[in-house]
Amino acid sequence: MDTKLKSIKYSAGAKTAAFIVVWLCVMCAVGSAVFLLYYHETVNSKSYYDTHQFKNEFSMLVSNAVEYNVKFKSEANIKSSGDTAETINKNLQRYYLIKKKLSESVNFAYCFKNTNTGETVTNIKVEAEDALALIQKQPSLVYYNQGTFVSDFPFNTGIMQMLEDAPYEIYAAVIEPLRPGDVFYDDNMSYSKNKALSNNATIILVLSTILTIVAFIYLVMVTGRRKPEGEINLSFIDRLYTDVYSMLVFFAAIISIAIAAQISYSFPERVEIIIIALVFGIDVLIGLSYLLSMIRQIKSGQLLRNTLVYKIFAICFNGKTFKTWTLLLLLGYGATNGVLFAIAAHSGGAGFFFFLFLIVPFNIAAVYFAAKALLSLSQIMEAAKEISVGNLDYALDNTKVAVAFASFAKDIQSIQGGLKKAVAEAIKGERMKTELITNVSHDLKTPLTSVINYVDLLKQEDLNNEKASQYLDILEEKSARLKQLIEDLIEASKASSGNLAVSVEKVDLHELVMQACGEYEEKFQKAELDVHITADKTFIAADGKHMWRIVENLLSNTVKYSLSRTRVYINVAKSESCGVLIVKNISANPLDISPEQLTERFVRGDLARTTEGAGLGLSIAQSLTGIQGGRFKIETDGDLFKVTVVMPLWEEE
Numbered sequence: 001m002d003t004k005l006k007s008i009k010y011s012a013g014a015k016t017a018a019f020i021v022v023w024l025c026v027m028c029a030v031g032s033a034v035f036l037l038y039y040h041e042t043v044n045s046k047s048y049y050d051t052h053q054f055k056n057e058f059s060m061l062v063s064n065a066v067e068y069n070v071k072f073k074s075e076a077n078i079k080s081s082g083d084t085a086e087t088i089n090k091n092l093q094r095y096y097l098i099k100k101k102l103s104e105s106v107n108f109a110y111c112f113k114n115t116n117t118g119e120t121v122t123n124i125k126v127e128a129e130d131a132l133a134l135i136q137k138q139p140s141l142v143y144y145n146q147g148t149f150v151s152d153f154p155f156n157t158g159i160m161q162m163l164e165d166a167p168y169e170i171y172a173a174v175i176e177p178l179r180p181g182d183v184f185y186d187d188n189m190s191y192s193k194n195k196a197l198s199n200n201a202t203i204i205l206v207l208s209t210i211l212t213i214v215a216f217i218y219l220v221m222v223t224g225r226r227k228p229e230g231e232i233n234l235s236f237i238d239r240l241y242t243d244v245y246s247m248l249v250f251f252a253a254i255i256s257i258a259i260a261a262q263i264s265y266s267f268p269e270r271v272e273i274i275i276i277a278l279v280f281g282i283d284v285l286i287g288l289s290y291l292l293s294m295i296r297q298i299k300s301g302q303l304l305r306n307t308l309v310y311k312i313f314a315i316c317f318n319g320k321t322f323k324t325w326t327l328l329l330l331l332g333y334g335a336t337n338g339v340l341f342a343i344a345a346h347s348g349g350a351g352f353f354f355f356l357f358l359i360v361p362f363n364i365a366a367v368y369f370a371a372k373a374l375l376s377l378s379q380i381m382e383a384a385k386e387i388s389v390g391n392l393d394y395a396l397d398n399t400k401v402a403v404a405f406a407s408f409a410k411d412i413q414s415i416q417g418g419l420k421k422a423v424a425e426a427i428k429g430e431r432m433k434t435e436l437i438t439n440v441s442h443d444l445k446t447p448l449t450s451v452i453n454y455v456d457l458l459k460q461e462d463l464n465n466e467k468a469s470q471y472l473d474i475l476e477e478k479s480a481r482l483k484q485l486i487e488d489l490i491e492a493s494k495a496s497s498g499n500l501a502v503s504v505e506k507v508d509l510h511e512l513v514m515q516a517c518g519e520y521e522e523k524f525q526k527a528e529l530d531v532h533i534t535a536d537k538t539f540i541a542a543d544g545k546h547m548w549r550i551v552e553n554l555l556s557n558t559v560k561y562s563l564s565r566t567r568v569y570i571n572v573a574k575s576e577s578c579g580v581l582i583v584k585n586i587s588a589n590p591l592d593i594s595p596e597q598l599t600e601r602f603v604r605g606d607l608a609r610t611t612e613g614a615g616l617g618l619s620i621a622q623s624l625t626g627i628q629g630g631r632f633k634i635e636t637d638g639d640l641f642k643v644t645v646v647m648p649l650w651e652e653e
Helices: 002-009 010-040 042-043 052-072 076-077 083-104 126-137 155-161 183-222 242-263 267-301 308-316 322-345 348-390 402-461 468-495 509-519 520-527 544-561 616-626
Strands: 108-114 120-122 142-144 168-174 504-508 529-535 539-542 566-574 578-586 631-637 640-648
Touching: 010 042, 010 183, 010 267, 010 322, 042 183, 042 402, 052 083, 052 108, 052 142, 052 155, 052 168, 052 183, 076 083, 076 126, 120 126, 120 168, 126 155, 126 168, 126 509, 183 267, 242 267, 308 348, 308 566, 348 402, 402 468, 504 509, 504 544, 509 520, 509 529, 509 544, 509 566, 539 578, 539 640, 616 631, 616 640
Parallel strands: 529 566
Antiparallel strands: 108 120, 108 168, 142 168, 504 539, 566 578, 578 640, 631 640
């Protein structure tokens, strides 16, 4: 059942139905909104008597009644006014016009009372008292006299001016219920009809808006897909370049505006409404198709790539002709802007729309592509920087690199790949060498142990041969040296591979160095070395056993390779965050190799290899320093040999 519903959801029929629903609902919503805006007074008023249309018409009739009965009074009064003939004729024409208008008003009633004579004038064919009582009962009553105005309607200064010197009280109202035959009745009927329509229009607007949103969200979700999580299928209209398509839609909007402006002067109102509705319906179809096309292209990730500007950019900037095309593109960009601004300047009133919908998008697109290219360059530079400091796993995303720098990015990635391959092979070789040394060392250690044991057994025998005893002493010495060499090999392999356990604790570097120097005092004297120690109390965070081996190896290296009758300087100090051990001595042999080579295994400062060393001491010291988070550095200056060990200080909690 779920599969069937999903197939219906993504079917072409469901999409077409949703498209039609959106189109119809947009038409209904816009039509309802226009109607409500046009008749907003009807929508917001409680009754016809609250509308400006009624108030203006009623106020005008009251003013006409005052003018007719107070200012003009009668034909004879006008003719005997003593005015010029021209003024008299104008007043007579005005008198007749007002008389006709008042006579045609079926529902308008007034009553004028002369406060001096008590005379009453009314347009209602009943007794004066009855007419006044009838008018006073109406909700639309207005009352004027020389200094008083009582009404909910706007104050009319013209009426007060005409009553300024006239002793009259005026009562006027629209008699309810309204009878057919004048403007009040017709307007009231129109108001009632529009009021009912406005209620319906409000309901249609709300429902149409909700349906539009729901159907459009559905279209956004399913457009371009034939099944859930399926590939995006583009329609034939999506093959148009995005910028070209946008320009066509823009021109269609301009044409629609021009048609709407033209027909407003050429056709009757009903025909005008029909034509505008037809044009708007076509525009909605075009706009909806355009939006769905853009959504499909966004889903497929080709919105910007499917632009004519991008295609031209890709052709021009293929990574080989970048410099030439950069100049040509800049010239073309400036020339295009100049032409567009010139057209906008000579387009009159349409120039603003031309500027808004063509020049601005063009420049935004140009800035976007330029910014994207510069961002790509910064990403490539960042990748080169990371690779240069040894981060060979830094990932450069090719999808975010502009076409102009695509070739450059590929070259950087090629260099990165070559370096990674070279480093991987070097690491593999080093690992194989370490494993070989470890395995061979273990294989040598077993028979060597047997040799040492048999030498011990032979020494317990009574050989009675002086030469045999000498040979046994040599065997014992050489086997012990070979055993020490094998143990050093195993330790060096473990240290360089990081397989040694590290137990960080508080270590007094000063005390450690002083103790080691004490143990090596006899060896220093035998080597005729003058040792000078400068040490401060320094506590470091390190493994005590490993630190002892580091100091021991450095002192052993000093004893073996220092020139006799020279000074050795040992300094223990501390900086803000580190403890520092420095050992300096004069080499007995010329240091013809680099400091980096001195820390390699089996490399010795004595190239003739006449001393006892195996060339592992400095290598082990460097590895042990590294696994504890410290730094090991060797410096040479002529025959001066200097070793610096830097370890982090112990931080009290």
